[in-house]
Amino acid sequence: MFTPISLNPWVDIMTDDPSDPFYIPEFCRRKHVPKSEEQMLMSYHKRQVLAAEAETGADAPAKAKRKATPKAAAKANGEVKAAKGTKPAKAAPAKGKAAKPAAKKAKKAPRSVDPNKIDQYGFRKGTLKSRAAVMYAAKKGATLAEVKAALDSTQFNLLTQLEEQGYTVERKQEDGDGSRKVTRYKLSAKK
Numbered sequence: 001m002f003t004p005i006s007l008n009p010w011v012d013i014m015t016d017d018p019s020d021p022f023y024i025p026e027f028c029r030r031k032h033v034p035k036s037e038e039q040m041l042m043s044y045h046k047r048q049v050l051a052a053e054a055e056t057g058a059d060a061p062a063k064a065k066r067k068a069t070p071k072a073a074a075k076a077n078g079e080v081k082a083a084k085g086t087k088p089a090k091a092a093p094a095k096g097k098a099a100k101p102a103a104k105k106a107k108k109a110p111r112s113v114d115p116n117k118i119d120q121y122g123f124r125k126g127t128l129k130s131r132a133a134v135m136y137a138a139k140k141g142a143t144l145a146e147v148k149a150a151l152d153s154t155q156f157n158l159l160t161q162l163e164e165q166g167y168t169v170e171r172k173q174e175d176g177d178g179s180r181k182v183t184r185y186k187l188s189a190k191k
Contacts, residue, residue, distance in 0.1 A: 121162060129158050133187060141170070141186030159185055166190040 017023060121137075123130040132155035135142040144154045159169050168188045176182035 121167070122165075128153055129155060132158050133162070136169075136185050136187040138186075141172070141184045143174075143176075143182050143184050145176075145182065159187070162187060 117124055119125050119130045119133065121130070121133045123133060128151055132147050132151055132153070135147050135150065136159065144156065148154050163169050167190055170186040170188065172184045172186070173181045174184055
Protein backbone atom coordinates (compact mmCIF):
# COMPACT_ATOMS: atom_id res chain seq x y z
CA MET A 1 0.00 0.00 0.00
CA PHE A 2 1.19 3.52 -0.92
CA THR A 3 1.56 6.01 1.92
CA PRO A 4 2.02 9.64 0.91
CA ILE A 5 5.01 11.48 2.34
CA SER A 6 3.36 14.90 2.10
CA LEU A 7 -0.05 16.34 1.33
CA ASN A 8 1.01 17.64 -2.11
CA PRO A 9 0.40 14.84 -4.65
CA TRP A 10 2.97 16.21 -7.12
CA VAL A 11 5.73 16.05 -4.55
CA ASP A 12 4.82 12.45 -3.79
CA ILE A 13 5.28 11.27 -7.38
CA MET A 14 8.50 13.16 -8.14
CA THR A 15 11.45 10.83 -8.20
CA ASP A 16 15.15 11.09 -8.95
CA ASP A 17 15.05 8.12 -11.32
CA PRO A 18 15.35 9.34 -14.98
CA SER A 19 13.62 6.20 -16.26
CA ASP A 20 10.48 7.07 -14.25
CA PRO A 21 7.73 8.67 -16.44
CA PHE A 22 7.13 11.30 -13.71
CA TYR A 23 10.81 12.28 -13.46
CA ILE A 24 11.40 16.04 -13.50
CA PRO A 25 14.98 17.22 -13.99
CA GLU A 26 16.50 19.28 -11.21
CA PHE A 27 16.78 22.46 -13.30
CA CYS A 28 13.00 22.38 -13.95
CA ARG A 29 12.00 21.99 -10.32
CA ARG A 30 10.80 25.03 -8.39
CA LYS A 31 13.05 25.95 -5.53
CA HIS A 32 11.43 27.34 -2.41
CA VAL A 33 13.32 30.40 -1.24
CA PRO A 34 12.15 31.52 2.19
CA LYS A 35 11.71 35.24 2.84
CA SER A 36 14.14 36.97 5.11
CA GLU A 37 12.93 38.06 8.54
CA GLU A 38 12.93 41.69 7.41
CA GLN A 39 10.66 40.91 4.43
CA MET A 40 8.32 38.90 6.64
CA LEU A 41 8.09 41.73 9.20
CA MET A 42 7.52 44.29 6.46
CA SER A 43 4.67 42.31 4.90
CA TYR A 44 3.20 41.80 8.40
CA HIS A 45 3.44 45.55 9.04
CA LYS A 46 1.73 46.35 5.70
CA ARG A 47 -1.13 44.00 6.53
CA GLN A 48 -1.54 45.65 9.93
CA VAL A 49 -1.60 49.15 8.41
CA LEU A 50 -4.12 48.15 5.75
CA ALA A 51 -6.35 46.50 8.35
CA ALA A 52 -6.22 49.62 10.56
CA GLU A 53 -7.09 51.88 7.60
CA ALA A 54 -10.00 49.65 6.63
CA GLU A 55 -11.41 49.78 10.18
CA THR A 56 -11.09 53.54 10.63
CA GLY A 57 -11.99 54.53 7.08
CA ALA A 58 -8.73 56.49 6.76
CA ASP A 59 -8.39 55.03 3.29
CA ALA A 60 -10.71 57.57 1.58
CA PRO A 61 -8.78 60.75 2.53
CA ALA A 62 -5.52 59.13 1.42
CA LYS A 63 -7.00 58.41 -2.03
CA ALA A 64 -8.35 61.94 -2.31
CA LYS A 65 -4.97 63.32 -1.29
CA ARG A 66 -3.23 61.24 -3.96
CA LYS A 67 -5.61 62.52 -6.66
CA ALA A 68 -5.18 66.17 -5.69
CA THR A 69 -1.40 66.01 -5.42
CA PRO A 70 -0.46 67.51 -8.85
CA LYS A 71 -2.72 70.55 -8.46
CA ALA A 72 -1.78 71.06 -4.82
CA ALA A 73 1.92 70.84 -5.65
CA ALA A 74 1.51 73.44 -8.42
CA LYS A 75 -0.26 75.85 -6.07
CA ALA A 76 2.31 75.31 -3.34
CA ASN A 77 5.15 76.11 -5.77
CA GLY A 78 3.42 79.36 -6.79
CA GLU A 79 2.70 78.26 -10.33
CA VAL A 80 -0.24 79.99 -11.99
CA LYS A 81 -2.54 78.19 -14.38
CA ALA A 82 -2.48 79.69 -17.87
CA ALA A 83 -5.69 80.98 -19.41
CA LYS A 84 -7.48 78.77 -21.93
CA GLY A 85 -6.07 78.97 -25.42
CA THR A 86 -2.64 80.26 -24.35
CA LYS A 87 0.52 78.23 -24.47
CA PRO A 88 2.59 77.87 -21.29
CA ALA A 89 5.87 79.78 -21.19
CA LYS A 90 8.99 77.71 -21.74
CA ALA A 91 11.49 77.50 -18.92
CA ALA A 92 14.85 79.21 -19.32
CA PRO A 93 17.75 76.89 -20.14
CA ALA A 94 19.96 75.80 -17.27
CA LYS A 95 23.24 77.67 -16.70
CA GLY A 96 26.14 76.41 -18.76
CA LYS A 97 23.95 75.02 -21.51
CA ALA A 98 23.42 76.90 -24.72
CA ALA A 99 19.86 77.37 -25.87
CA LYS A 100 19.17 75.31 -28.98
CA PRO A 101 17.00 76.85 -31.66
CA ALA A 102 13.74 75.01 -32.11
CA ALA A 103 13.93 72.89 -35.22
CA LYS A 104 10.76 73.10 -37.23
CA LYS A 105 9.55 69.92 -38.82
CA ALA A 106 8.98 70.15 -42.51
CA LYS A 107 5.36 69.46 -43.34
CA LYS A 108 4.85 66.51 -45.59
CA ALA A 109 3.08 67.21 -48.82
CA PRO A 110 -0.24 65.40 -49.09
CA ARG A 111 -0.07 62.26 -51.16
CA SER A 112 -1.18 62.81 -54.68
CA VAL A 113 -3.29 60.00 -56.02
CA ASP A 114 -3.77 59.53 -59.71
CA PRO A 115 -7.47 60.21 -60.39
CA ASN A 116 -7.43 57.54 -63.10
CA LYS A 117 -6.76 54.89 -60.45
CA ILE A 118 -9.73 55.85 -58.25
CA ASP A 119 -13.37 54.87 -58.82
CA GLN A 120 -16.40 57.08 -58.26
CA TYR A 121 -16.61 56.10 -54.56
CA GLY A 122 -13.01 57.04 -53.75
CA PHE A 123 -11.55 53.51 -53.67
CA ARG A 124 -8.64 52.29 -55.78
CA LYS A 125 -9.87 50.48 -58.87
CA GLY A 126 -9.61 46.70 -58.72
CA THR A 127 -9.53 46.44 -54.91
CA LEU A 128 -12.05 44.39 -52.95
CA LYS A 129 -13.80 47.53 -51.74
CA SER A 130 -14.08 48.91 -55.25
CA ARG A 131 -15.44 45.67 -56.67
CA ALA A 132 -17.93 45.32 -53.79
CA ALA A 133 -19.10 48.92 -54.28
CA VAL A 134 -19.75 48.18 -57.96
CA MET A 135 -21.81 45.11 -57.01
CA TYR A 136 -23.84 47.03 -54.42
CA ALA A 137 -24.34 49.90 -56.91
CA ALA A 138 -25.64 47.62 -59.69
CA LYS A 139 -29.19 48.17 -60.97
CA LYS A 140 -30.77 45.58 -58.67
CA GLY A 141 -28.14 45.87 -55.88
CA ALA A 142 -26.65 42.84 -54.17
CA THR A 143 -27.14 40.68 -51.10
CA LEU A 144 -24.36 39.90 -48.66
CA ALA A 145 -24.38 36.28 -49.88
CA GLU A 146 -23.89 37.34 -53.50
CA VAL A 147 -20.97 39.58 -52.63
CA LYS A 148 -19.49 36.89 -50.38
CA ALA A 149 -19.72 34.33 -53.20
CA ALA A 150 -18.09 36.66 -55.74
CA LEU A 151 -15.38 38.28 -53.59
CA ASP A 152 -15.03 35.91 -50.62
CA SER A 153 -15.81 38.89 -48.37
CA THR A 154 -19.08 40.70 -47.62
CA GLN A 155 -17.45 44.14 -47.27
CA PHE A 156 -20.35 45.24 -45.06
CA ASN A 157 -18.14 47.93 -43.50
CA LEU A 158 -18.01 49.52 -46.94
CA LEU A 159 -21.76 50.21 -46.78
CA THR A 160 -21.52 51.95 -43.41
CA GLN A 161 -18.47 53.92 -44.55
CA LEU A 162 -20.23 55.15 -47.69
CA GLU A 163 -23.36 56.00 -45.69
CA GLU A 164 -21.24 58.22 -43.45
CA GLN A 165 -19.84 59.93 -46.56
CA GLY A 166 -23.37 60.79 -47.71
CA TYR A 167 -24.26 57.99 -50.12
CA THR A 168 -27.72 56.41 -49.87
CA VAL A 169 -28.00 52.71 -49.07
CA GLU A 170 -31.45 51.25 -49.76
CA ARG A 171 -32.36 48.05 -47.94
CA LYS A 172 -35.08 45.70 -49.21
CA GLN A 173 -36.21 42.47 -47.57
CA GLU A 174 -36.64 39.54 -49.97
CA ASP A 175 -37.51 35.88 -49.57
CA GLY A 176 -34.37 33.83 -49.40
CA ASP A 177 -33.73 30.10 -49.30
CA GLY A 178 -36.34 28.48 -47.10
CA SER A 179 -38.18 30.64 -44.57
CA ARG A 180 -35.37 33.16 -44.06
CA LYS A 181 -35.53 36.73 -45.30
CA VAL A 182 -32.54 38.20 -47.14
CA THR A 183 -31.66 41.89 -47.33
CA ARG A 184 -30.71 43.34 -50.70
CA TYR A 185 -28.53 46.46 -50.51
CA LYS A 186 -28.58 49.07 -53.28
CA LEU A 187 -26.00 51.83 -53.25
CA SER A 188 -27.01 55.09 -54.93
CA ALA A 189 -25.46 58.54 -55.44
CA LYS A 190 -24.91 61.13 -52.72
CA LYS A 191 -27.90 63.01 -51.38
